[in-house]
Amino acid sequence: MTKRKNENSEAETNKSGMAITRRAALTGTLAGVGALAGAALIGGGTGPLIKSARAHTGGSADRPIKLGFQVHRTGIGAAYGRWYERTTVAAVKLINSMGGIAGRPIELVIEDDGTDPKRGAEVVEKLATKHNVEFIFGTLFSHVVIGSAPRAGELKIPYFVVSEGYHVASGMLNRYVFQPGITDVRSQITAISSWVLGNLGKNVAMIYPDYAFGYNHRDYFSAAAKAQGGKISVLLPIPPTETSYTKYFARIPSDTEVIYHVMVGPGVLTFVKEMGEHFGSKRPKIFGFLDSLEAVDMASPGLEYLEGTHFWEGMPRYAGGIDTPHERFYRQAVGVNDAGASIQNPKDVSTYSHMFGCWETLFFIKDAVEQSGYQDRSPKDVARLIETSEGFQWLNEGIAHPQGAKKFDGRLHQCFGPQFISKVENAKLRVVHRTSIEDGLYAPEANYTKQSL
Amino acid sequence: MRRHGAAKIIVLHLGVIGLLFLAQFFLPAYHQSNAIRIMVLATYAVGYNVLMGYTGLLSLGHAMFFAAGLYGAGLTIYYLDFTPLQGVGFGILSACALSFVFGLLALRARGIAFLIVTMMFAQALFLTTLYFNEITLGDQGFVLSEKLRTMTIGGAVVKFSDPVVKYNFALMVFSACLLLTLVLARSPVGRVLVAIRENEARTRMLGYDTERYKLLSLVISGTISGVSGAAYALLFAYIGSTFATIQYSIFPLLWVLLGGVGTTLGPLVGTALMFYLIDISSDYTSSYLLVVGAVLLVLVLWFPKGILGTLRERWLSWLP
Amino acid sequence: MNFGPHLFLAVLEGTVSAFVLAVTALGLSLVFGVMRVVNVAHGVFFMLGAVLAWWSASIVGGQPLLGFGLAMIVAPLVVGAVAVAADWLILRRVNYNPESTIVATIGLLYIIEQMVLILYGPDARPVPAPVYFRVSFPWFGYSGYKLVVIAASAVLLLGTWYGMSKTKLGLYMRATQQDSQMAQAFGVPVRRIYATAFALGAMLAAMAGVLIVPVQQAHYLMGMDPLLLSFIVVIIGGLGSLRGTIIAAFIVGMSDGIISVFFSPTLAKILATLLVAMVLVIRPGGLFGEEEP
Numbered sequence A: 001m002t003k004r005k006n007e008n009s010e011a012e013t014n015k016s017g018m019a020i021t022r023r024a025a026l027t028g029t030l031a032g033v034g035a036l037a038g039a040a041l042i043g044g045g046t047g048p049l050i051k052s053a054r055a056h057t058g059g060s061a062d063r064p065i066k067l068g069f070q071v072h073r074t075g076i077g078a079a080y081g082r083w084y085e086r087t088t089v090a091a092v093k094l095i096n097s098m099g100g101i102a103g104r105p106i107e108l109v110i111e112d113d114g115t116d117p118k119r120g121a122e123v124v125e126k127l128a129t130k131h132n133v134e135f136i137f138g139t140l141f142s143h144v145v146i147g148s149a150p151r152a153g154e155l156k157i158p159y160f161v162v163s164e165g166y167h168v169a170s171g172m173l174n175r176y177v178f179q180p181g182i183t184d185v186r187s188q189i190t191a192i193s194s195w196v197l198g199n200l201g202k203n204v205a206m207i208y209p210d211y212a213f214g215y216n217h218r219d220y221f222s223a224a225a226k227a228q229g230g231k232i233s234v235l236l237p238i239p240p241t242e243t244s245y246t247k248y249f250a251r252i253p254s255d256t257e258v259i260y261h262v263m264v265g266p267g268v269l270t271f272v273k274e275m276g277e278h279f280g281s282k283r284p285k286i287f288g289f290l291d292s293l294e295a296v297d298m299a300s301p302g303l304e305y306l307e308g309t310h311f312w313e314g315m316p317r318y319a320g321g322i323d324t325p326h327e328r329f330y331r332q333a334v335g336v337n338d339a340g341a342s343i344q345n346p347k348d349v350s351t352y353s354h355m356f357g358c359w360e361t362l363f364f365i366k367d368a369v370e371q372s373g374y375q376d377r378s379p380k381d382v383a384r385l386i387e388t389s390e391g392f393q394w395l396n397e398g399i400a401h402p403q404g405a406k407k408f409d410g411r412l413h414q415c416f417g418p419q420f421i422s423k424v425e426n427a428k429l430r431v432v433h434r435t436s437i438e439d440g441l442y443a444p445e446a447n448y449t450k451q452s453l
Numbered sequence B: 001m002r003r004h005g006a007a008k009i010i011v012l013h014l015g016v017i018g019l020l021f022l023a024q025f026f027l028p029a030y031h032q033s034n035a036i037r038i039m040v041l042a043t044y045a046v047g048y049n050v051l052m053g054y055t056g057l058l059s060l061g062h063a064m065f066f067a068a069g070l071y072g073a074g075l076t077i078y079y080l081d082f083t084p085l086q087g088v089g090f091g092i093l094s095a096c097a098l099s100f101v102f103g104l105l106a107l108r109a110r111g112i113a114f115l116i117v118t119m120m121f122a123q124a125l126f127l128t129t130l131y132f133n134e135i136t137l138g139d140q141g142f143v144l145s146e147k148l149r150t151m152t153i154g155g156a157v158v159k160f161s162d163p164v165v166k167y168n169f170a171l172m173v174f175s176a177c178l179l180l181t182l183v184l185a186r187s188p189v190g191r192v193l194v195a196i197r198e199n200e201a202r203t204r205m206l207g208y209d210t211e212r213y214k215l216l217s218l219v220i221s222g223t224i225s226g227v228s229g230a231a232y233a234l235l236f237a238y239i240g241s242t243f244a245t246i247q248y249s250i251f252p253l254l255w256v257l258l259g260g261v262g263t264t265l266g267p268l269v270g271t272a273l274m275f276y277l278i279d280i281s282s283d284y285t286s287s288y289l290l291v292v293g294a295v296l297l298v299l300v301l302w303f304p305k306g307i308l309g310t311l312r313e314r315w316l317s318w319l320p
Numbered sequence C: 001m002n003f004g005p006h007l008f009l010a011v012l013e014g015t016v017s018a019f020v021l022a023v024t025a026l027g028l029s030l031v032f033g034v035m036r037v038v039n040v041a042h043g044v045f046f047m048l049g050a051v052l053a054w055w056s057a058s059i060v061g062g063q064p065l066l067g068f069g070l071a072m073i074v075a076p077l078v079v080g081a082v083a084v085a086a087d088w089l090i091l092r093r094v095n096y097n098p099e100s101t102i103v104a105t106i107g108l109l110y111i112i113e114q115m116v117l118i119l120y121g122p123d124a125r126p127v128p129a130p131v132y133f134r135v136s137f138p139w140f141g142y143s144g145y146k147l148v149v150i151a152a153s154a155v156l157l158l159g160t161w162y163g164m165s166k167t168k169l170g171l172y173m174r175a176t177q178q179d180s181q182m183a184q185a186f187g188v189p190v191r192r193i194y195a196t197a198f199a200l201g202a203m204l205a206a207m208a209g210v211l212i213v214p215v216q217q218a219h220y221l222m223g224m225d226p227l228l229l230s231f232i233v234v235i236i237g238g239l240g241s242l243r244g245t246i247i248a249a250f251i252v253g254m255s256d257g258i259i260s261v262f263f264s265p266t267l268a269k270i271l272a273t274l275l276v277a278m279v280l281v282i283r284p285g286g287l288f289g290e291e292e293p
Helices: A031-042 A078-097 A117-130 A142-155 A185-199 A212-227 A268-279 A325-333 A352-372 A379-391 B003-026 B029-055 B063-079 B084-106 B111-131 B163-186 B188-198 B200-205 B210-236 B247-259 B266-281 B288-302 B306-314 C003-035 C042-060 C064-091 C098-120 C144-166 C168-178 C180-185 C190-212 C224-237 C242-262 C265-282
Strands: A065-071 A106-112 A135-137 A203-209 A231-238 A258-261 A285-289 A310-313 A406-409 A414-416 A420-425 A428-434 B150-153 B156-159 C134-136 C141-143
Touching (some): A065 A117, A065 A352, A078 A352, A106 A117, A117 A142, A135 A352, A203 A212, A231 C265, B003 B163, B029 B266, B063 B210, B084 B150, B084 C265, B111 C098, B188 B200, B188 B210, B200 B210, B247 B288, B247 C098, B266 B306, C003 C168, C003 C190, C003 C242, C042 C064, C042 C190, C134 C144, C144 C190, C144 C242, C168 C190, C224 C242, C242 C265
Parallel strands (some): A203 A231, A203 A258, A258 A285, A285 A310
Antiparallel strands (some): A406 A414
16 A cells, blocks of 8 residues: 555554444335335336435425435446446436435435546536535546546535545545445455465466556555465556557466456457457456446357456346346346346446445435435534434345345445356356355454544 | 836726725625635636747646646645645645746747647646555545645634635635736836747847746746646646646636737637626527637637737736 | 568568558559649548448459459549549649648548548448468468469559550650640640549559458548558659659558567557658758659
């Protein structure tokens, strides 16, 4: 890690914080949704959902609850943004058909930030002060999250990001920022490391993008390898402007057992093809993070070489990876077929490993609002909402959380869910391992609850 | 440049500053935060205008000066416990030093070659912010927490995260740079710069050391851009390499062109107009860069002098 | 891998990028030489070529060779037409003023990029190579198509050289480049030559895009890198010198690969960029160009 100075950091926090107590498992549960889920499933998952009983906030029933959705419609994040938007719209439709949040229908206000941190901060201001939304959510790319978060903190507006970055849990941001819908990358790496080292090999070459997201992989996987008797044969950071990769493969020592690759960016198909040309059939085992192949068809020309290799998936793209009625319901609600592509256009592949975060975040917000009795953006209500959210400990698997049950750490403002390892077979991804939540836990480095509101 | 306009000019500029000051009491929250941003970015455009508007040197690399101010302030506050104002001061110094060294080297090139040199240096600085990512956190960037942006001045606690402080700090920074360029434009030095813009060879023949004037202009321009970058870091609390990309070199060019090349108030008009153009158009189209592109074309084709430049040409010949 | 094979690989990679770069930069150099303007939209012409190649490939379906052939015809024609329109609607109206042209082509760059985003989408899409085979060296394997790219680029370079030095059009262009007023006085239709040069420059970029897309992928932001590299090449080669451009393309293409054998790639890019800037500072006309432009 860098010598980052961090006054929020709570490095000395007792290690026992890692132990999970299932005691308070129900605190973060959607009581209403559980019942609704049942109702929906009986009706085949598509039938009209029964309106839930209006929540306890009676008087405000018809005043819509305005949610600001900060989305990457243009810029480098656009391929992700499009699916974040579809997932969000689907979740809002579902929640509204269930009677909204605390009886109030959700009104979505969408603003594009161009995947740019300057525009991101402006969008946060616009949503908070012009549109007067209650909360802002949905930001994905790390630099946009980090550029926008200070403004959210200053405007004292709850800001729910769906970014998988370690910036929330590291304590870098502020008390108004939450990541309750998707596991952070440090936890993802921690979770899959023992499987990779145990099943693929202990001598690993790492290829990762030469910026912060890549360093999380470098640091936390290297640490895991060291702890588990593995060895990193070479570290290969790739500059963000790179378009050709062959020269990097030449640096991989011949005794390397596993190539670990994380290549977020449009160059991934080239990367895979050149890897194939370089190594041919005498290749090491290969393990990658699916981030770079999100929205890319596994049967694309040039990806043949991935056959037989393994991937991390946040949520299995192909149906059956999570065999639950909730997963099937979610898949249909967001308009995705069994192969993880759009039902209307099978060539339009989704970002299935990440977009569930938007869905789950919306249900988290619903839960937080209803349990805290939040009414409007008064400092008192916002504080109650934040404190209530920080008190959540478990998010139970169900329609609200189709990716799986999650532990929520109120100090870190971060959730921890299961991760999936899949093998490419016949140009499809088949889940071979599902990690437990405990696999992904690490000693917390921050405690937001000590910051003032 | 005519003398008899002096009173009018001073009244106009002080009036603009006064209006901006009063605006904070009337503007709704949203437009108030926009105004803060516009004033900081307009400062950047003011700096750019010194080189492009008054000296006639086109640069596509000013992001390096903005970034020098941004990182100079951000890194020292973050790592070295500088107070906010010390940090801003260091940011300004960084930009000043960079523009001086850069000027010594780059001004040897002329015309298109100069333009491309500016672009190359800016690109190198951008890559440098990525290369030293252990410190800068590269593309992801880092945040200045509220605590780091708080200091005591004469016993009073000043929080640079507070909207009132922000607004007035931005106003002070903008006003100072605006008045500086006004003084410069009306000074003998400013007239030499304009002479260089109009005809460098003839100016040299008149006995002026044009190289030194160009260097001076570049240093003033780069330093003011750095002021803007440092203020941006302090007020908006985020430092990342995005601000060193070529896009952020194109923005001040766009603002200055829109407002009026070589007019003192043009940068403010251009920045504000472009800000609201993007903001409003984003309600109708998500491709705000499409709007930027279209505005650039319209300007070049029909209003090459920008808004205030056109006003000055047609009606208000006294406008500085 | 041992040093020898590693260097061999770097040279091989460098040769491929040098050839593609030469074709792209030649287009930029042609425009600069004849018209004395810098076309910032050159990179998007490259990108348009790649996107049209994807479009051609998806129209003909499973026949990569046919799709490639179609792209080699369609991409230059469409991009050439866009360039002629840009020349007619924009550049001519600003009278080819160097500064205005830069601003106008920046505008054009944003507009075309965003249009492609709207019509084509944000995804990076692959295009199958027209011919595919893997060449096995004792130490590593290599893409056969990349060797095809070398050959095709060489043909394009030779064609451009022939056109410039042996045809009447080439004569007109060279005359315009040397002195446009004099050329006009001798009956060269300078305006039309400008439009032709701008179109030819764009077509070269488009064809380079078609050639590279089976190696990379078509993406709406892919034009920035070739643009910057082409700038570097055109500068080192001497603004407006075609021969210098080709030599410089090889220096830059090879050195990018070879420097990265020894240094971290980001550091290599910083050094290369500063080196180019210093070349311009010391010799503003470029290494092979006229002393003062």
